[in-house]
Amino acid sequence: MGILLAGLLLFSAGCDNIFEYSPYKAGVRVPYSDLNLKALKVLEEQSREAFAPFSVGVFGDTHTYYDDFEEQVARFNKQDSLAFIAHMGDLTLSGIYREFIWYRKISSKLKHPLLTLIGNHDYLSNGEFMYEEMFGPSNFTLVYNNCLFVFMDDIIWEKNVQDPDFAWLESVLEGSEHYKYRFVLAHIPPWSAPFSKGNEYYYNMLMEKYGVDLSLHGHTHSYTYGQPYENGPPYFTSSSSKRREIFYLDVKEDGFEIRKEDI
Numbered sequence: 001m002g003i004l005l006a007g008l009l010l011f012s013a014g015c016d017n018i019f020e021y022s023p024y025k026a027g028v029r030v031p032y033s034d035l036n037l038k039a040l041k042v043l044e045e046q047s048r049e050a051f052a053p054f055s056v057g058v059f060g061d062t063h064t065y066y067d068d069f070e071e072q073v074a075r076f077n078k079q080d081s082l083a084f085i086a087h088m089g090d091l092t093l094s095g096i097y098r099e100f101i102w103y104r105k106i107s108s109k110l111k112h113p114l115l116t117l118i119g120n121h122d123y124l125s126n127g128e129f130m131y132e133e134m135f136g137p138s139n140f141t142l143v144y145n146n147c148l149f150v151f152m153d154d155i156i157w158e159k160n161v162q163d164p165d166f167a168w169l170e171s172v173l174e175g176s177e178h179y180k181y182r183f184v185l186a187h188i189p190p191w192s193a194p195f196s197k198g199n200e201y202y203y204n205m206l207m208e209k210y211g212v213d214l215s216l217h218g219h220t221h222s223y224t225y226g227q228p229y230e231n232g233p234p235y236f237t238s239s240s241s242k243r244r245e246i247f248y249l250d251v252k253e254d255g256f257e258i259r260k261e262d263i
């Protein structure tokens, strides 16, 4: 027994850090940091106090459809007057380092500021750590020309079946009535399987309670626009890059419009 204990002590003394490394830990340093935070800073400086019409480019679920993704970037670059571009999440397929780098390589060619949401695929392989390092917090807001944009991380299954952070969502919507329009962007639409029935109801209830004008999503890989619930706002879902479509949200004095462009 004494020999066994002495052996164990000797073994552990030589391996102080034996449990500090896990092959599942994404402790890789990415060469880019805080890209969303930097874009938000640019947009805050560009934004006007009072409302003025503007357009936002929208796409998402680029995954590993790199040829199509490049075409989408080229098409957005043909537009001179976009305020910014929103990526609706799933910038990777497997959440691995190389895919984050490829995403950056292609998206860095965009001439407009880019805000990137997190998608469920980006959580795989502990990819959320790379996302946070590369872009910043996964929940964030922007006020642009007196319009509120709420970017929400609503991933569930890949986050150990955690409910979306509705308390945070409510905290940013509370008292936001004075904005001309309020838009919420989140990767998964509430009717999609990761949402429980209760969460689906709750999400739309918050949209209705705070008078959100439009709820924008990705995840489904196909374009939809409509009013799926009796009450609450219209909902939009963007397609995947493979469909070779891009979208615009035109925000005008007398309303807003979603426009689809085939490439």
Ligand SMILES: [Fe+2]
Pocket (backbone or CB within 6 Å): 061, 063, 090, 119, 121, 219, 220, 221
């Ligand atoms: Fe996807």
